[in-house]
Amino acid sequence: MKPNRLNVQRICRFALLLLTAVFLFSPDFGLAGDDGTRTLTDMAGRRVVIKDPVNRIVTTFKPASLCVFSLGLAHKLVGVDTSSRQDPLHLAVFPGIADVAGVGTKSMGINFETLVSLKPDLVILYSQKEGLFLADRLAAMNIPSIIILPETFETIKQTLRVIAEAAGVPGKSRYVEDQMDGVTDFVAQRVGALDEKERKTGYFASALGLFSTTTAHMVQHEIFNLAGVKNVSGGLTGYFQDISPEQLVQWNPDIMVLSQYLKKGETERLFDKALQEIRAVSTKAVYRCPSSLAPWDYPSPLSVLASLWVAQKAYPEMFSDIEMKDKADEFYQNLFGKTMSEMGGTLNDRLD
Numbered sequence: 136m137k138p139n140r141l142n143v144q145r146i147c148r149f150a151l152l153l154l155t156a157v158f159l160f161s162p163d164f165g166l167a168g169d170d171g172t173r174t175l176t177d178m179a180g181r182r183v184v185i186k187d188p189v190n191r192i193v194t195t196f197k198p199a200s201l202c203v204f205s206l207g208l209a210h211k212l213v214g215v216d217t218s219s220r221q222d223p224l225h226l227a228v229f230p231g232i233a234d235v236a237g238v239g240t241k242s243m244g245i246n247f248e249t250l251v252s253l254k255p256d257l258v259i260l261y262s263q264k265e266g267l268f269l270a271d272r273l274a275a276m277n278i279p280s281i282i283i284l285p286e287t288f289e290t291i292k293q294t295l296r297v298i299a300e301a302a303g304v305p306g307k308s309r310y311v312e313d314q315m316d317g318v319t320d321f322v323a324q325r326v327g328a329l330d331e332k333e334r335k336t337g338y339f340a341s342a343l344g345l346f347s348t349t350t351a352h353m354v355q356h357e358i359f360n361l362a363g364v365k366n367v368s369g370g371l372t373g374y375f376q377d378i379s380p381e382q383l384v385q386w387n388p389d390i391m392v393l394s395q396y397l398k399k400g401e402t403e404r405l406f407d408k409a410l411q412e413i414r415a416v417s418t419k420a421v422y423r424c425p426s427s428l429a430p431w432d433y434p435s436p437l438s439v440l441a442s443l444w445v446a447q448k449a450y451p452e453m454f455s456d457i458e459m460k461d462k463a464d465e466f467y468q469n470l471f472g473k474t475m476s477e478m479g480g481t482l483n484d485r486l487d
Contacts, residue, residue, distance in 0.1 A: 175300055177283070177301075179267065179282040185257065185279045191211065191254060193213060193215070194212065194219065195259065196261050197222070198283075200222070202283075202285065202295055203298065205435070206304070209225070210229070214235060214236045216237070216238065217237035217240055224428040227471075258278060262284050266282055270282055288361070288438065291435065295436070315436050321443070322442050325453050326453065329450075334364065335449045336365045337445070338368065338383065339393075341355075341394050344401050348375065349375065350369075350376055355392075355432055361446075367386035380407070384409065389415055390421075391422070402486050423486060425483060426440070427480050428478055437466075443457070443462060464477075
C-alpha cells in the first residue's frame with residue numbers, strides 16, 4: 136500500500152523533533168552552575184557559559200532580530216544589526232528600536248568595538264562569514280555569544296528555543312512554535328493529497344538578481360516544499376547561487392517567486408524574448424513575495440506564512456476559502472500583539 140504523503144511528513148517531523156529533543160536536553164544544555172551561570176550548547180555545537188541575569192542582548196543580523204521580537208524580548212536589546220533599526224515591523228512593535236545602537240551588518244561587517252562597548256550579556260551571531268571568528272573574539276573577552284542557523288522551519292523553531300534558553304526564559308519559545316505549527320499543519324493537510332505528478336514546479340529569485348536562486352539548504356526551498364511545490368533549483372547546494380537564463384528556460388517553472396527587494400531593473404528582464412516561453416512567465420504566474428513588513432522569505436517565524444501564500448498561488452482551488460490578509464493579521468496579532476494591518480503592512484505581490 137502506497138504511504139500517505141501527510142503520514143510520511145508527520146513521521147519525518149516526529150523524527151526531527153526527537154533529534155532536536157536530544158540536542159536540547161543533552162546534559163550540558165541549560166545546565167546551571169553554583170555561581171549563577173548556565174552552560175548550553177548553541178547550534179554550531181559550541182558550549183557557552185552564560186551568567187544570569189541576561190538583560191542586555193545584541194543581535195547581528197535580521198533573522199536573529201525577528202526571532203527576538205517574536206519572543207517578546209525586544210526590550211532587552213541594546214544593539215542590533217543596523218538594518219533592524221529602520222525595519223517597519225520592528226518600529227511598529229517597539230518604537231524604541233530606532234534609538235538602539237547599530238552594530239553593522241552581516242554583509243558589510245560588524246563593528247566589533249561598538250559591540251563590545253555595549254557590554255552585552257548575550258550576543259546572537261550567524262554561522263556564515265566571520266560569525267565563528269567573532270564568537271571566538273568575544274569568548275576571549277568573557278562575553279557570551281550563541282550562533283544560530285535558522286534555515287528550515289524546524290531549525291527556526293530550534294533557534295527560538297536556543298535564544299529563549301540563553302536569555303533565561305525557556306518557556307517563551309513554545310507559544311511561538313505552536314503558532315508556526317498551526318500554519319504548517321494547515322498547509323500540509325491541504326496539499327498532502329497531491330500526487331507527485333500533480334505538484335507544480337517553482338523558482339525563487341533572490342534580491343541579488345533574477346538569476347540568483349535558492350538551494351536545497353535554504354528556507355525558500357522549505358517554503359516551496361511545504362506548499363507542495365517542487366523547487367527547480369533544489370539540486371543546488373550552499374547559499375544563493377547564480378544560474379544562466381538558459382538554465383531557467385530549461386527548468387521551465389510553473390510559478391516564480393521574486394524577493395520583495397529584487398530591483399525593478401531585474402524584474403524588467405522578464406520581458407526578454409528568450410524568457411517568454413517559460414510557463415510561469417507566459418501564464419503570468421510570477422509574483423513578488425508579498426509582505427511589506429519583514430519579508431517572509433527571510434528565515435524567521437513569519438516564513439511559514441510564505442508557504443501558505445505560495446500554496447494558494449499554486450493551487451488556488453484548494454485555498455479558495457482562505458483570505459491571506461486575515462491569516463496574516465491573525466498570525467501577527469498572536470506574535471506581536473498587533474495585526475499586520477494595524478502596523479500598516481500590506482500584501483502586494485504584483486510586479487509593478
